[in-house]
Amino acid sequence: MSTAAAMHVTTLVLVGVTHRTASLDVRERLAFSAEQAAAALAVFRDRFPGREAVLLSTCNRVELYAAGGPETAAPAASELIDFLASCRALDRDRLARSACEHRDEAVVRHLFGVAAGLDSMVLGEPQILGQVKQAWTLAQKTGTTGPLTAGMFQSALRAAKRVATETGIGRERTSIPSVAVADFAAAVFERFDDKRVLLLGAGKMAAETLRYLREAGARDVTVLNRTASRAVELAARLGARPGLFSDLAAELAGADLVVSTTGGERPIVTLEDYRQIEPHRAARPLVVLDLAVPRDFDPRIGGLPGVWLYCVDDLAAACDANRRSRQQEMPAALAIVEEEVMRLMADVHHRTTAPVIEQLKAGWSETGEAELERLFRRLPDLGADERAEIRQAFDRYAAKLLHPPLVSLRSESRTGPPHGLVDALRRLFQLGE
């Protein structure tokens, strides 16, 4: 195999669209379901035999990772764009305008960043790691993986895990409902299974907040809505108890945590209203997550002792602070990614030297064998043990001679494919192409 042919083994190509390069419209049209992805990979296998491919499709990105086989180059980026466009019946030129392309080391760096959530819309979000794993598993099942993609994806998972454990990039929450529950409500209450949760209104945010509260253990949930039938419907959907809006004061007196999303023109609970309710609460603390715009609770209520009132702006500010905190972890995360990229690339580069090393070993072994035969013919009285001892000495000698060039090749592989050394070895030892 020539050096050029050996380089084909290392070729990696990525073509895809992400939330950074393409509009939602393009991403939606290019998105693959699991079944569609499996079918597309099967087509890829037939169209590009001997090549490897993994297709990652999420709501924020569709990316096709392709690699060359042992004797073949990876498909060109333009071929992959044609392939993707044909799979989803898209206009090829429009896709090409929105697509991003990477080659070789940049592909590895991109994948590691994606798996670690560094390229996600919400920095450090952990779901992408599961999606990368699924994409890899699907490609394995479809039979489009090989040594190069295997090494790359396994290293990507390792890099992502390192970023998650060694930095705090995914630790701080960044969505309003999760921050409301984990950073505020859970800082007031130790447990939620003995607390009464009151849900006012039917906002999407309220349902999402309730999901986090349920995960935290909340059991006793009452839903109030101005429209009684809507409250019943919501309560059935959320597994809660419906209540009458006219009982708001009584429900507030018994509640420990209120999630409010009615968004009326005027507050539904004024300071005066709350002052009337307060004596019936026996000084129990009350957490109010006022997610409505305009606000449902008079903000002055938050100044009363025992009341912890948070509006959307308060929670959004906390989310921003958490995002900034994540951003501060970015250099450490990138350093880990870079370290893992270098590690993988050194391994990949080193693999290109395998044919030369094999040739070198085979040549020396052949010469050694010939010399041994000649020696044994001249010393016919040697016993089996002595012959074995001499043969082992020859093998050790060959291994020791081979060791320095192997070390040099591995060392050179850390900075790139060791073409110079490989060519030198070929010329010095007159190895064939």
Add this chain to the structure above:
Amino acid sequence: MVGHGESRSIRGREVGGGPRVNYNQGVASHDRPAAAIHALPFALDMTAFLSGISVVCFAASYAVALGCEASRLLFRSGIRGIVMVGFAAAGLIAHALYLGWRAAGTSAVPFSSPADLYLLVAWLLAAGYLWMTLANPRTPVGLFLLPIVLALVGVATFAPDAPSPLLHDATSRFWGWFHGSLHLAWTVAVVLGAVAGLMWLIQAGRLARKEPPIRGFRMPSLERLGTLMHRGLAVAAWAGAAAFVSGIILNAIQGRGGAAPAVPWSDSVIARMALMVAWLVVANGVALTVRRRPGGDRLAAWLSLASLAVLTGWIAWGLVIPSGHGAAAPAAQVVVEEAS
């Protein structure tokens, strides 16, 4: 209650008519338990090992653990938790061995001197810290508890360290142990309650400012901290009152039949303890009264902190004003300075 028996000195001096002992050096050549240990040939190494443990050993371990806790605010580290727990556990073990060695080497009532009491309280608090850290690794409770542990160890080196003489009748022994155990209980309760109160105020301040949690500084919930500080105040009040009453009973028992009580009734320690107990009872009463009123937890948090301040004053009083309880031995007994 009066310490005039033989003892081991934390500062390296011997009080009373017993043999010379230095806690920092740990030589116990004439004490009966130590002599028994020396009688076993294989135990010579162990004796040397135990005698080598000093206050500095475990105080340094706790200080390293405290440093690790403080570094949470500065940077993240994968091995910090292991280092922190390792040093705290090592300190705790050394501390326990030190206390055990100290108790084994005296023929008086073990742990009956103020110095012993502070060391024992420090050990209990350090054990509590280790347990809480293992149960909640992300809560920096050590930042609050370990400085108090170190302060108590420091105070112990200045506090009177003469233990009470052995009590020969069963009734006195019962009241003596009861009195000592309750002393430990109220002191630990005051410290834990104050730590919970301080954490409550910090957590409440953060929630009032609507800020997300500080990285590496995740506090327990207000609900949990509130329960802890109320319990701390209640236990401190009840145990403190019972310790006072049991001390009075013990003193009365020792003064039966015309004998002089172990602690003179006019001794400052009685007034000091009475004032402390009065504060604890009032603080607990106020906290209970306001618990079901708006702002009640905040007031309880301040009362818990005030109780710690009163305890600090109580300890300082004991250091400054001499008392017959756990004080130096009577003048008739010779203070033998450590020869080495």
